[in-house]
Structure formats: structure tokens, C-alpha cells
Amino acid sequence: MRAVVYEGVGRVAVAEVADPELLLPDDAIVRVRLAAICGSDLHFLHGKAPLEPGEGIGHEAIGVVEAVGPDVRRFRVGDRVAVSFVIACGACWFCAHGQTQLCEDFRNLGAGIFGGGLGGAQAELLRVPHADVNLLALPQGLEDERAVFLGDVLATGVYAAGLGEVGPGDAVAVVGAGPVGFFAAQAARARGADPVLVLDRLPDRLALAERLGAEPVDVEARNPQMAVARRTGDRGADVVIEAVGHPSAFETALDVVRRGGRVVVVGMYAGEQVEAPLGVWWARALDVRFAGICPVHAWWERALEELLAGRIDPAPLVSHRLPLEEAPLGYELFASRRATKVLLVP
Ligand SMILES: NC(=O)c1ccc[n+]([C@@H]2O[C@H](COP(=O)([O-])OP(=O)(O)OC[C@H]3O[C@@H](n4cnc5c(N)ncnc54)[C@H](O)[C@@H]3O)[C@@H](O)[C@H]2O)c1
Ligand SMILES: [Zn+2]
Ligand SMILES: [Zn+2]
Numbered sequence: 001m002r003a004v005v006y007e008g009v010g011r012v013a014v015a016e017v018a019d020p021e022l023l024l025p026d027d028a029i030v031r032v033r034l035a036a037i038c039g040s041d042l043h044f045l046h047g048k049a050p051l052e053p054g055e056g057i058g059h060e061a062i063g064v065v066e067a068v069g070p071d072v073r074r075f076r077v078g079d080r081v082a083v084s085f086v087i088a089c090g091a092c093w094f095c096a097h098g099q100t101q102l103c104e105d106f107r108n109l110g111a112g113i114f115g116g117g118l119g120g121a122q123a124e125l126l127r128v129p130h131a132d133v134n135l136l137a138l139p140q141g142l143e144d145e146r147a148v149f150l151g152d153v154l155a156t157g158v159y160a161a162g163l164g165e166v167g168p169g170d171a172v173a174v175v176g177a178g179p180v181g182f183f184a185a186q187a188a189r190a191r192g193a194d195p196v197l198v199l200d201r202l203p204d205r206l207a208l209a210e211r212l213g214a215e216p217v218d219v220e221a222r223n224p225q226m227a228v229a230r231r232t233g234d235r236g237a238d239v240v241i242e243a244v245g246h247p248s249a250f251e252t253a254l255d256v257v258r259r260g261g262r263v264v265v266v267g268m269y270a271g272e273q274v275e276a277p278l279g280v281w282w283a284r285a286l287d288v289r290f291a292g293i294c295p296v297h298a299w300w301e302r303a304l305e306e307l308l309a310g311r312i313d314p315a316p317l318v319s320h321r322l323p324l325e326e327a328p329l330g331y332e333l334f335a336s337r338r339a340t341k342v343l344l345v346p
Helices: 039-045 153-161 179-190 204-209 224-229 247-256 278-283 295-310 324-335
Strands: 002-007 011-016 028-036 059-068 082-083 124-126 135-137 172-175 196-200 217-219 237-242 257-265 286-289 320-323 342-345
Touching: 002 324, 028 179, 028 196, 039 059, 039 324, 059 124, 059 179, 124 217, 124 257, 135 295, 153 179, 153 295, 172 179, 179 237, 179 295, 196 204, 204 217, 217 224, 224 247, 224 278, 237 247, 237 324, 247 257
Parallel strands: 172 196, 172 237, 196 217, 237 257, 257 286, 320 342
Antiparallel strands: 002 011, 028 059, 028 124, 028 342, 059 082, 082 135
């Protein structure tokens, strides 16, 4: 089959690789219909996370079940499905408590040996372990392009708003207007938040947020704390969703939240450090919630409901659709921020 593979720092290629096979009785093979390029793929592209040359990449996809092992109960050949980027066992204590991202046997598609050595989703075929857990059936009538984000950034945005317990009338500030911020802002609006402020520095991303009914705040042009204070009776936001994953954005999040407010940190961190003024945070009674990786399985059904009800619309996010063979161009467009989201069609 054809698959996007890592070649070396800054380079991906489309190569002929062996077809994946059913290895365990609860595996499924999915024929990919659409795969997206995600910000996390760029960590691999730039060599910040280890992939060996020739290893498959990608983890956001939908497709049709091509084969199932004998223990798969919930899916049959021909079912159209979304795939979770978190591959969980579904049986351990954490999975049983809805925290599949903390699974004892946590794995990641398209993430090389540290992701459990699974193949990438930017490919014609994909092996999905524990298929009953890690696939979601898609209803008829939902277009592929709307469904493709269910297993990653869409579920993550819905999770962020849920973790923040966003409620009707809450003033919400979303720091970062990338795909995660885009979906978090829509999920907050779907929960009745008003206003929803989106903070970024890229004009086209702010314009995208504005199209969704959020209020854009250009953090280069305005002081974020003053901009949020002005819209919230000088209090600050009830809930802040940090969807960047950089200490500067974390600091902004703590600056714009009101006393006693909640901060959800959904942006990803690895080795970064910040100074923690514990007395200030304590006196302000801040409630800071680290999201970790999204427990997709606990949120994708709700995300699907929001999609079907039209409360969340992924369409404005997609800027490019390319054949799988043109994946290197897609990576180039996405890495240089000339694309907001690239879809690859195998
Ligand atoms: N928790 C999860 O499961 C999960 C899932 C997917 C992505 N993520 C993480 O979420 C974060 C966002 O993902 P994305 O795909 O939207 O990324 P992205 O890089 O496309 O978007 C980040 C946005 O933040 C903006 N930004 C950067 N610094 C800023 C600052 N100081 N203030 C305001 N805006 C700033 C950028 O201009 C950009 O538009 C990343 O860290 C990603 O790794 C987490
Ligand atoms: Zn991703
Ligand atoms: Zn588990």
C-alpha cells in the first residue's frame, strides 16, 4: 500500500510499504478515506519527537472497516468509522474511569516506537488495535470532511470546554486559535458561553474565529489582560482555555482569568518550566486543570452530537485537500502556516 513515511528532519515521503495485517483477535483494518495533518505531526517532521526513517506518520483519519478479527463485536466490514488517535485498552482501571489517555497500555497512531510501534493514519490502510474501543461508528449523512476531526482535534476542543465546566453565560477566553482553539471556542459557545474571546496573533486565524461568532483579540496589538477585562466587567474570564502549549500562553491564561476562575491547559507541554508564584495563585483561588492528552473515547460521542446538531462546524478550518501522493506539499503548506488544515485523500 501507499503510506506517508518520515524520511528525516523536515522531510516526509509517500512510499510503498507492506499492508498492515490483523495481528490480534480484536484488531480491525481500516481503509482510510481521509486523513488530516495535525500540529503534532510537525513535532515528528521537525525531529522533536523520535521517528525512524521509513516509519508511518499521521493519526487523524476516518475510513471504512476492511477486515475484523474474530473478537471484534461492534463493527463489521463496510462500516464507516472514525479512528481515535489515542489507542487504549478499554479494560484497565483508567479506561474504566473514562481516562483512556492514562491507559496502562496507552499507545498512539503514527508515533513510532514511543507510540507503541503502530502504523500511521496517512496511509491507504491502518491497523487499529482493540477496535471495539478505538473506533466510532459514523452515521449516514455526515460528510467525511466533517467527521475526520472526531478522533483528535474536535474531541480535544469539546474535552477542553467540558473540563472547564463551561456553562451558559460564562465569559470564556481561548488562548490560541489553531485547530484546537477553533474547536474549543465552538464547544464553549455550544455550551452557552457568552462572550467567547479568542486570543492569537495571526490575523487569518483571528478572522476564522470571528466567523464562528467569537470575539478576536490580537495579542500583538492589544494587552490581553485589558482586552478581556473590558469585556468582563473588569473581572476577567470565568474560564480560560490555553490551547497553545507555550509558557507565554500559560502566563497569558493566568493573566486573563478572574479571581476564582478556571484555567484549562490543553496545549501540550514536555520539558518547559515556569516560575509558579504560589501565593498569588493561592490568594486568587485559581483552579488550574491540566488536560493531558485528550481521553478521546469519553468525548467523541458528545462531539458527534454537536456536529450533527450543527453547533460545531469544522468546514471553515479546511483550507486544502490533496491526494495522498502530495503529502510532502501538504506538510510544507501546513508547516509554513499557509494552510489551516490539510486533508489527504488516499
Ligand atoms: N491535549 C491534547 O490531547 C491535544 C490534542 C491536540 C493538540 N494538542 C496541543 O494543543 C496545542 C494547540 O494545537 P493546534 O493544533 O491548535 O496548534 P497550532 O500550533 O496550530 O495553534 C496554536 C496557535 O497559538 C497561537 N499562539 C502562539 N503563542 C501564542 C500566545 N502567546 N498567545 C496567543 N496565541 C498564541 C499561534 O499563533 C497559533 O495560531 C498544541 O500544543 C498541541 O500539541 C493537545
Ligand atoms: Zn493530532
Ligand atoms: Zn486501558
